[in-house]
Amino acid sequence: MLKNKILGGLYGQALGDAWGMPAYFDLDDTWQAYGGWIDEFKPGPPDHPVHFGLPAGRITDDSEQAFSLARSFIAHGGVSLAAAVEAIIAWYDRVGGDESPYVGPSTRRGVQALKRGDDPTTTGNWGDTNGAPMRISPVGLLHPGDPVGAIQDTVTTCMPTHNTNVAISGACAVSAAIAIALTDHVSLDTVITAGMLGADLGRQYGRKWLGPSVTRRIKMAIEIAQGPGNELFRLRELYHVIGTSLSVPETVGAAFGVLLMAEGDPKQTAIYAANLSGDADTVGAIACAMAGAYAGINAIDPEIIAQLDADEVFAGYDVPALADGLYDLAV
Ligand SMILES: [Mg+2]
Numbered sequence: 573m574l575k576n577k578i579l580g581g582l583y584g585q586a587l588g589d590a591w592g593m594p595a596y597f598d599l600d601d602t603w604q605a606y607g608g609w610i611d612e613f614k615p616g617p618p619d620h621p622v623h624f625g626l627p628a629g630r631i632t633d634d635s636e637q638a639f640s641l642a643r644s645f646i647a648h649g650g651v652s653l654a655a656a657v658e659a660i661i662a663w664y665d666r667v668g669g670d671e672s673p674y675v676g677p678s679t680r681r682g683v684q685a686l687k688r689g690d691d692p693t694t695t696g697n698w699g700d701t702n703g704a705p706m707r708i709s710p711v712g713l714l715h716p717g718d719p720v721g722a723i724q725d726t727v728t729t730c731m732p733t734h735n736t737n738v739a740i741s742g743a744c745a746v747s748a749a750i751a752i753a754l755t756d757h758v759s760l761d762t763v764i765t766a767g768m769l770g771a772d773l774g775r776q777y778g779r780k781w782l783g784p785s786v787t788r789r790i791k792m793a794i795e796i797a798q799g800p801g802n803e804l805f806r807l808r809e810l811y812h813v814i815g816t817s818l819s820v821p822e823t824v825g826a827a828f829g830v831l832l833m834a835e836g837d838p839k840q841t842a843i844y845a846a847n848l849s850g851d852a853d854t855v856g857a858i859a860c861a862m863a864g865a866y867a868g869i870n871a872i873d874p875e876i877i878a879q880l881d882a883d884e885v886f887a888g889y890d891v892p893a894l895a896d897g898l899y900d901l902a903v
Contacts, residue, residue: 573756573868574716574754574899574902574903575895575896575899576868576869576870577716577753577754577864577865577866577868577869578713578754578865578895578898578899578902579864579868579869579891579892579895580838580864580865580866580867580868580869580870580871580872581709581712581713581750581753581754581861581862581864581865582638582639582642582709582710582713582861582864582891582894582895582898583838583864583869583872583877583880583891584838584841584860584861584862584863584864584865584867584872585634585635585638585709585857585860585861585864586631586635586857586880586886586891587838587839587842587856587860587864587872587876587880588838588841588842588845588853588855588856588857588858588859588860588861588863589631589632589634589635589853589854589856589857589860590613590628590629590630590631590632590635590853590880590883590886591610591613591842591843591845591846591853591856591860592842592845592846592852592853592854592855592856592857593614593616593623593626593630593631593632593852593853594606594610594614594615594616594617594620594623594626594628594846595610595846595847595848595849595850595852595853596617596620596849597621597849597850597851598849599807599808599811599847599848599849599850601849602846602847602849602852603804603847605617609843609847610843610846610847611843612628613628613629613876613879614628615627615628615630616630622673622674623853627883628879629879629880629882629883629886630883630885630886631880631883631885631886632674632853632857633663633667633674633675633676633706634706634707634853634854634857634858635857635886636663636666636667636885636889637659637660637663637679637703637706637707638706638707638708638709638710638857638861639710639889639891639894640659640660640662640663640666640707640889641655641656641659641660641707641710641711641729642710642713642894642897642898643659643889643894643897644656644658644659644662645659645710645711645714645897645898645901646894646897646898646900646901649901650714650901651711651714651725651728651729652728653692653693653728653731653732656728656729656731656732657686657692657732660679660682660683660686660732660733661683661686661687664679664683669683676701676702676703676818677701677818678696678698678699678700678701678703678704678733678734678739679699679703679733679734681695681698681699681733682695682696682699682732682733682734683733686732692731692732693731693735694735695732695733695735696730696731696732696733696734696735696736696739696778697735697736697779698736699730699733699734699735699736699739700734700736700738700739700781700783700820701734701739701818701819701820702739702742702818702819702820702822702823702824702851702854703733703734703739704730704733704734704739704740704742704743704820705739705742705743705745705746705820705823705824705827705858706823706854706857706858708726708729708730708743708746708747709746709747709750709857709858709861709862709865710894710898711725711726711729711743711747712726712746712747712748712749712750712751712753712754712861712865713750713754713865713898713902714898714901714902715747715751715754715902716751716754716755716902716903717751717752717754717755718751719747719748719751719752719766719769719770720773721751722744722747722748722750722751722770723744723747723748723770723773723774725747726740726743726744726747726770726774727740727744727774727777727778729743730743730778731778734778735778735779736778736779736780736781736783737774737775737776737777737778737779737780737781737783738775738778738781738782738783738786738820738821739778739781739820740774740775740777740778741771741772741774741775741785741786741787741820742771742774742786742820742821742823742824743774743820744770744771744773744774744775744777745767745768745770745771745774745786745787745790745824745828746767746770746824746827746858746861746862747770748766748767748769748770748771748773748774749763749764749766749767749770749828749862750861750862750865751766752766753766753862753865753866754865758866760831760832760835760836760866763836763862763866764790764794764828764831764832767790767828767862768787768790768791771785771786771787771790771824772787774786775787783819783820783821784821785821786820786821786824786825788821789814789821789822789824789825790824790825790828792813792814792825793810793814793825793826793828793829793832794828794829794832796809796810796813796814796829797810797828797829797830797832797833798832803833803844804847806829806833807830807833807844807847807848810826810829810830810848811826811848811849811850814826814829815850816848816849816850816851816852816855817850817851818851818854822850823851823854823855823858824858826845826848826850826855826859827845827855827858827859827862828859828862830844830845830848830855830856830859831859831862831863834859834863836862836863836866836867837863837867837871838860838863838864838867838871838872839872839873839876841856841859841860841863842856842859842860844859845859845860
């Protein structure tokens with residue numbers, strides 16, 4: 573069962589990422605371009621500012637970095653600052669980070685400082701964007717039923733590129749929710765409550781920075797998700813009130829919102845995240861990693877798994893082997 577949930581978390585991460593990849597930044601643009609819901613993997617459209625030319629079912633930086641972290645934790649026998657640094661630099665070099673449009677602002681700043689030889693306990697001091705939560709799922713997957721352990725390892729993992737209280741708070745919301753999602757017979761409410769607790773505890777770490785409460789933003793997103801109006805109306809509310817920019821409280825709040833709207837179903841979570849637009853692949857990656865850990869691999873359509881497996885970038889990470897390695901470290 574635990575193995576199924578760990579595998580579900582990793583495949584969920586990829587599902588939400590690749591499903592959201594073709595979405596436009598603006599919700600109405602996405603709705604218009606696809607004539608309604610994005611209900612299958614689609615290629616990056618030619619006029620997309622970042623994802624043009626990508627084939628249907630292709631993951632992006634979110635999942636590549638998460639899988640790089642998982643690979644590095646397995647190689648190092650657990651989470652450490654050295655393992656986190658190695659994973660992020662390895663990913664950056666693999667994608668040609670200096671020239672790549674896929675490197676976010678905090679990660680670029682952090683990696684460039686690391687490459688100059690700066691101290692990794694300070695290179696993340698300016699990192700406040702959503703790279704922290706987007707790649708943190710493996711840390712949650714290493715701590716079944718142990719959100720406090722997940723939070724400690726999240727603080728370490730965020731340090732080299734995202735060492736601010738707002739970024740760490742968002743990442744801890746996700747890792748704590750995933751840690752609890754791995755337990756048997758857990759309710760979605762309990763998973764979400766763990767996320768809010770993680771956000772609260774996480775905010776005590778890192779350099780004090782400006783930004784609103786992730787916990788409060790999750791609460792607002794939950795109210796919208798459970799509130800009046802049809803699905804599209806509630807997505808519009810999430811888009812305009814919670815937000816889907818690179819800001820951590822926005823991204824993480826929105827991810828919990830679509831997770832709840834979809835009642836934890838991985839594919840429906842991906843559909844909502846994609847049509848939510850904005851940084852849709854990141855919201856989707858986070859929300860579906862939580863959904864996959866909660867619902868397990870058997871809740872993901874085998875056809876979707878086959879489509880992900882067929883992509884060369886995804887296949888290059890050997891995700892089933894990563895799940896085995898995380899499982900061995902977790903138990
Ligand atoms: Mg991305």
